Amino acid sequence: MLTKREMLVLKEIIRHYNESGQPVGSKTIMGSLPMKVSSATIRNDMAALESAGLIEKTHSSSGRVPSDTGYRYYLDHLLQPTMVDSDDLNMIQTIFRQKFYQGDELVAQSAKILSELTHYTAITLGPEVGVMHLEGFQLMPLGNRRVLALLITTSGQVVNKTFVIPDTVTGEQLEAVMRVINDQLVGKPIATVMNQLDSHLIPLISQYIHSPDFFLDVVHGILSEASADRFHISGKMNILDYAHMDDVNQLKSLYHLIDTDDQLAALLGLNDPDDDTKPPTEHGVTVRLGHEFPNQLLANMSLIRATYHAGEYGDGMIAILGPSSMPYSRVIGLLDLFRDELARRIADYYRDHG
Amino acid sequence: MLTKREMLVLKEIIRHYNESGQPVGSKTIMGSLPMKVSSATIRNDMAALESAGLIEKTHSSSGRVPSDTGYRYYLDHLLQPTMVDSDDLNMIQTIFRQKFYQGDELVAQSAKILSELTHYTAITLGPEVGVMHLEGFQLMPLGNRRVLALLITTSGQVVNKTFVIPDTVTGEQLEAVMRVINDQLVGKPIATVMNQLDSHLIPLISQYIHSPDFFLDVVHGILSEASADRFHISGKMNILDYAHMDDVNQLKSLYHLIDTDDQLAALLGLNDPDDDTKPPTEHGVTVRLGHEFPNQLLANMSLIRATYHAGEYGDGMIAILGPSSMPYSRVIGLLDLFRDELARRIADYYRDHG
DNA sequence: ATTAGCACTCAACATCATTAAGTGCTAAAA
DNA sequence: TTTTAGCACTTAATGATGTTGAGTGCTAAT
Known part of the structure; x- marks a missing residue:
């Protein structure tokens, strides 16, 4: 069990690492904790976090970097949702308003907006009514x-x-x-x-x-x-930014995976509806870290999924693929917003409108 | 005007550079010329080629690398077509035979085969009858x-x-x-x-x-x-292999270009039918080097195009996008083969078969 | 439990020498 | 006039060596 302060330290390490991409040292943390403690104290906490496997060193005298399990702990215990930025909100509303979208256009457009807002890769799937006849x-x-x-x-x-x-x-x-x-x-x-x-x-x-x-x-x-599932993928090329792949072939395999419908469906967990291993982080938005997938290719990546329910018109899914080091609360907030937005607009589309 | 030997030297420089990707020195050439001359002689020839702007040094004491104009000269004067390898030929025939392709599948499949055979990016376009009504x-x-x-x-x-x-x-x-x-x-x-x-x-x-x-x-x-034009693009991700881009953003722009139908159409010269600036290298296969395009992004790349004529069913196009340093005679041979192959099979499809 | 202090580690960077591949030029040979 | 041998010169690449700075772990005092 972690102490209160250790949790704060972990959280700050993750925050700084997200922003800088660099290992985080004890002095840096010192400046951004709510309480006033010395760097030595933080070093002790860090040692504790490290032996708990939540953070790692890149070399023996380096600062710390969150580990896979560190991220998982963060997601499960430390992450607190943020409201969606009002700028983002305005932008979304504006785009959706400026045109009337027929059929799947709405779902495709959502992927586009999501990828532009996050600079990651967005995948959306239109609502599907149970079994298709x-x-x-x-x-x-x-x-x-x-x-x-x-x-x-x-x-x-x-x-x-x-x-x-x-x-x-x-x-x-x-x-x-x-x-x-x-x-x-x-x-x-x-x-x-x-x-x-x-x-x-x-x-x-x-x-x-x-x-x-x-x-x-x-x-x-x-x-x-x-x-076949009709995926809408947007921001595919953003992978080039965040997956700092040394090996081009790995990158190609990753793209192949995304472009292959079956594999993508598996990734999104579409084929195992009783996939309750990870409970929803909140409102049904779930995060799966790359190392939790059987596929090696997704190391250092993270997939955030949300299901939306368009009432009788069926269920759909939206997801963001990005680096494991990302501003989770913002992204989760966005997905949560889009869940509602899409659910409502799709229902509207079929009901009131035309 | 180049001497006979200078031409040979240029040709060998391009050949070696294609194979190794490294600057080529005078001694290397010495070993692969038909006549027996010393390296000093070749150095003289190289100096001539350099002052003609056909080859370049990467630094003052390096070997030589073909320049943009060098490639152009090679394509216009030195390149001699090769027959398509019988292995390639067999493979193509086998694939085409194993399934009967409906509609545009044939054209899409051609892109796939071409990209797999060359490891570059293949773009194909189905036959279009003049103006569509x-x-x-x-x-x-x-x-x-x-x-x-x-x-x-x-x-x-x-x-x-x-x-x-x-x-x-x-x-x-x-x-x-x-x-x-x-x-x-x-x-x-x-x-x-x-x-x-x-x-x-x-x-x-x-x-x-x-x-x-x-x-x-x-x-x-x-x-x-x-x-809209229906492009079939295959091997998109091969660009990662051959475009040694330092800048990720350039790479993203390049992908954007390819994914945007108008821009791609412009690239392929679909909008200026009187594009007779470059006469066909042979049989209507034309090569355009990256630096000859207005777009900066295509530097160090090369686009090989061929038009096929499916008789009354219209004209279509096949193209390969790759690095400017590539085995041109093989690629041109392949495109030339596919021109015939596609023209015939498409005509067959509509006429005899069903 | 916390902290100051200190020895220690290691990546990153810079400096310097060495090597090897290649050139240009000159003067002799063909 | 063309070709060639020979040689001085250039440069990227490599590796050895030292310096710096950010960071750690540990100890002893608070």
Whole structure:
């Protein structure tokens, strides 16, 4: 158990380190503690913090730097939320007001604002209503054997794709297939649709189209596109500022990770809904430090996540990826603000407005 | 005018510099010239090349490095095309064969292969038939006041967008607007459509919808999306390898440039079709060195472009962005191969196949 | 429990010498 | 006239050596 003063010392070390990026010495801390103590006293406290594993030295006579566990302790016990700066607030309101955003634009724009405000990387995800169902499927001939396939899901996702059909396929055949899909699959969850398409719908479709493989390919492609998570990432290149990577290849791997939807989804914990290992820091904003991820690449980084609830329109997520050394209270404050803001505006969008 | 041997010396300097990245000395060259001359002789030739501005010293007693003009001279006079390596060729054929690509997938896949083969950044652009015309426009109600707008261009581009309409708008009104657009604008070039929409179509639409502003916004959005160039960029992160940027901000600006469609289009010379300043190096593959662009950011880089002609289906473009020090003959060979390959496969796609 | 004082450590910086790769120039050889 | 051997000269890179300053840990006194 830490003493009151030791906590203050840890907090100050983290604060100074965030600002300067340099190891923090005992004299520096002396000047910024509320009580008046000597540097020697602080050195004693620091020794205690170090043996508790909360701070580290970069070399035997250097100042101290917060350790991974130090950050975790800070987040769990020391961090106190700050109100969002009124300048920030104004800016956000102004931007949101200046244009009316249709559909996902609001969510995309949020990522943009968040990354600009923090200079980190922002990731947002539109609201998704539980399980997505197939609402409709259409094929329209465009002439010249090109066909437009159009797929609509209950969550309002619309995906279109054009393809060219073999000359052996006639309009009536397409019509028939379309009817089969609409009769058999509409209303079912996308996953089910995919399964059935691969199993007992094949014979049904084969009645109309001789070799349906290529057709199934097309439908598959559309389905997975429709059901894929639609991430909006902004400020990707800010990683270059904060990840002081010695190795270019690591950096490339990191970017690859972010650009790969599955991996990003895993990072954001989208696939394990019972991820209650870390309780919400406050209001459902959670912070996960890089070293807590299985992936080595995220060392010295930190991911701050928040879920927003747009009522019946589903839940979405916003997140900030940045260095583990960052002004947490500000960033958490911002995310918390955006949770509310997005929840409200999205609900508004579908309800009052139009 | 350079002597025969001076040319050879320049060529060898460039070759060695490409391989090692280090300044090249007279003794190194001595070992790799076809004729037997002493290093002193080569030093004389080098002095000549230097006063011609084709090579440079990094410091007063260093070896030589090709200069910007040196590269230009090399490209214009010394470069001799090489056949594409049979390994590369096999790989390309294999990848293209293993799957049937619909629509733009072929073009996107080409970018991927090119960037993987070269370790540089590849940019491809699908075939575009001269001026794009509006082929059709549809609005379909999705229920719950959500409407799906669907726009089709003559080039086969299909864009969809969902939006929410105010409760004051009825289905009949939408129907009417849709009819107006289809009656008045179908068959016209997108640019004309945009203009007319903003000018003499406003009163016409206002007859049906009271405040058509928001509606015009939506249509505008779809139109510009449909008419925008669809670049496929692959290997973006390879820039980190070859652009040894000291300044992170420059790097970020460079990425911004690439990610901004207008700027990228300008870079590729898409807006000045009479860009005949640099004659094709061979078969229509052109090389532009970074310092030849107005933009400072591209210093020490090089852009190799090729246009492919998919017959009546239009023209497209492929390009490689890399360091000015690169194995030009290989890269040019690859681009030249892809020109043919793409042209043929795209034509095939629309004609024979389905 | 706190503090003054002091010996100690180590990165960062500067100075200096050494080395190796490369040049330009001169005068002789081809 | 062109080529070459030879040599003095330049410079980046490397490594050894010393100095400084910020910081620590420990001890003994408060």
